[in-house]
């Protein structure tokens with residue numbers, strides 16, 4: 403144990419933050435200043451079902467619990483929609499959860515206050531509290547990874563909406579009533595057009611068309627299951643089909659960011675998530691969409707790369723748990 407953790411042990415100020423994602427479960431043991439003492443990641447194993455995932459969430463938490471020290475609270479960032487007041491995950495598109503009372507289950511198992519927060523909101527709070535955009539207000543956080551999400555801080559507070567589901571930016575209907583069907587049941591949502599999942603699906607279609615000589619040749623056809631990351635790397639290598647898929651998705655990501663900027667008049671937009679971190683293109687697309695939207699451009703909103711990497715959601719969730727240690731009702 404290092405000396406900082408020993409100090410925290412005395413003051414009992416430790417927190418656990420978890421970030422439940424479609425591909426991995428990430429957890430941190432932190433203090434209130436955002437210092438990270440332990441970090442653990444497990445694969446989500448979404449295909450194994452709800453019970454298997456909750457078992458792994460318990461295991462992840464057990465690994466983070468410090469021996470002999472008190473943890474004050476646990477905060478969990480989860481994909482929505484959720485009922486944040488009741489601590490229940492209502493339904494998740496990339497995970498097999500339905501009406502899962504995760505906060506109550508965790509409270510019962512670990513005997514401490516547990517809060518659930520929308521993952522985009524948790525990451526927004528993490529970046530606002532500890533990232534390079536610290537203190538920027540209003541701050542909008544947009545995440546582009548397997549899915550698309552967002553969160554916002556305004557007036558020093560997280561903007562949650564009625565049930566904790568504000569800024570579900572992946573379901574902004576960019577092509578209302580048209581375009582691909584989204585997992586939410588809508589049509590033409592940002593997530594169905596421009597998420598990592600949507601990009602991978604378009605790559606698979608283009609690869610199949612190329613193999614059957616119905617479509618333009620592309621190196622995507624040499625990959626068994628092309629992923630969004632392959633589209634980014636092939637596009638940068640000059641593959642025209644990959645570039646077309648990517649530019650189309652990026653223009654939708656830009657619309658999504660510009661929509662949020664028009665609504666919030668933010669001091670800063672932080673663009674995070676796995677795809678944004680994989681290279682400069684997502685950030686560039688957001689910057690040019692903001693510059694091309696007069697209302698946003700005049701507002702002087704800054705587009706900032708996140709500084710907390712994979713930790714933003716877990717750090718934000720832990721910090722929010724510290725603010726609401728006495729239960730899930732806020």
Ligand SMILES: [Zn+2]
Nearest residue numbers: 573584586591
């Ligand atoms: Zn949708």
